[in-house]
Amino acid sequence: MKIALLGVGQAGGKVADAILDYEAASRVDFVTDAVAVNSARADLLGLSRIPVDRRVLIGQSRVKGHGCGADNELGVTVAEEDIDEVRGAVDDLPVHEVDAFLVVAGLGGGTGSGAAPVIARELSRLYTEPVYGLGLLPGSDEGGIYTLNAARSFQTFVREVDNLLVFDNDAWRRSGESLRSGYASINEEIARRLGVLLGAGEVSKPPVPESVVDASEIINTLAGGGVTTIGYANSRLDRPARGLFGRREPDPDETDVVNRITTTVRRATLGNLTLPANVESTERALVIVSGPPRYLSRKGVEGSQRWLEEETGTMEVRGGDYPIPDSDYVAALVVLSGVTDVPRIKELQQIGAETQRNLKERAAQRPEALRDLVWDGDGEIDPLF
Numbered sequence: 001m002k003i004a005l006l007g008v009g010q011a012g013g014k015v016a017d018a019i020l021d022y023e024a025a026s027r028v029d030f031v032t033d034a035v036a037v038n039s040a041r042a043d044l045l046g047l048s049r050i051p052v053d054r055r056v057l058i059g060q061s062r063v064k065g066h067g068c069g070a071d072n073e074l075g076v077t078v079a080e081e082d083i084d085e086v087r088g089a090v091d092d093l094p095v096h097e098v099d100a101f102l103v104v105a106g107l108g109g110g111t112g113s114g115a116a117p118v119i120a121r122e123l124s125r126l127y128t129e130p131v132y133g134l135g136l137l138p139g140s141d142e143g144g145i146y147t148l149n150a151a152r153s154f155q156t157f158v159r160e161v162d163n164l165l166v167f168d169n170d171a172w173r174r175s176g177e178s179l180r181s182g183y184a185s186i187n188e189e190i191a192r193r194l195g196v197l198l199g200a201g202e203v204s205k206p207p208v209p210e211s212v213v214d215a216s217e218i219i220n221t222l223a224g225g226g227v228t229t230i231g232y233a234n235s236r237l238d239r240p241a242r243g244l245f246g247r248r249e250p251d252p253d254e255t256d257v258v259n260r261i262t263t264t265v266r267r268a269t270l271g272n273l274t275l276p277a278n279v280e281s282t283e284r285a286l287v288i289v290s291g292p293p294r295y296l297s298r299k300g301v302e303g304s305q306r307w308l309e310e311e312t313g314t315m316e317v318r319g320g321d322y323p324i325p326d327s328d329y330v331a332a333l334v335v336l337s338g339v340t341d342v343p344r345i346k347e348l349q350q351i352g353a354e355t356q357r358n359l360k361e362r363a364a365q366r367p368e369a370l371r372d373l374v375w376d377g378d379g380e381i382d383p384l385f
Helices: 009-026 041-046 072-081 083-091 113-126 142-162 180-197 215-222 255-270 296-313 343-374
Strands: 003-008 031-038 055-057 100-106 130-138 163-168 229-235 285-289 316-322 329-337
Touching: 003 009, 003 113, 009 041, 009 100, 009 113, 009 130, 009 180, 009 229, 031 041, 031 083, 031 113, 031 163, 041 055, 041 083, 055 083, 055 100, 072 083, 072 113, 072 142, 072 296, 083 113, 100 113, 100 285, 130 142, 130 255, 130 316, 142 163, 142 229, 180 229, 180 329, 215 316, 215 329, 229 255, 229 285, 255 285, 255 296, 255 329, 296 329
Parallel strands: 003 031, 003 100, 031 055, 100 130, 130 163, 163 229, 285 316
Antiparallel strands: 229 329, 285 329
């Protein structure tokens, strides 16, 4: 599936860079072109994969290239004021080659969480191709203001895109990790999942998949809007050294192949989702199994689809394979689209609502508190004017 990639804000730009890194390493073309949009000049300069002429600085008249400072209402304003510049960058993309747009943003900050929904809305207005969002939720330890930003942006973003893929930082940050290494590993995890999903149908040389997962399969899985979570798991193969004595590697046992596939799909579904959710609330699903051709099995893929149907309760489960001859792993990617039972989102909304009430209460108390602070008590001090 060919996408036009737009990274918005600091986190969005870094994730877009990571996706392009994965694409280069996998040698499979699924990004036709990429654009980075930010109100902070330093963040744009820190990107490595997105060409300089595809980096758009917005909000210069207001924030002078210094970012929106976690103010996502300001992020909305600067995006709306400078939407022509974003539109100009997108107009330069080879849109005729694109199956869909993907707008990526962290939802806790200012620029990404505010500008991404504005940009998605404009893309949907101008183009007939689907516009998908990828939103990164902040960790619960990042503070109330970031949670409030995410809650407000989530409500807006999910309304403006054809489907919102969500990654919860809370579920993936490991204890003891530095901030830098933690986010780098998270970005790689996101890139791996999207790379397998988007690259599966872009195989241009043998071996060809038995069941190709093309753009229409992905689009139909994401149809209907809502929220999507993606699971991934892999199983290392105990393969003999390649080319040992010039002998051909023996074919593995069919039963072992099927069991490995179904076990890996279960692990991806039940324990490795980008956004933990009750799988029974899934509306549509897609499973992709990748690995060396002789470790792939139509029977295994079809058995995994049937298991997903039983687990999710939906009959709309698509599936396919993605041969990777030199891989040492069998991997499974599971897309659960239209999930509605997501405890983390409810928690996000609750904390966001509490933070918003607190901010309003403190704002109402501030004028009186300031008068108490500056009043001398007897009115003996005369102000300058």
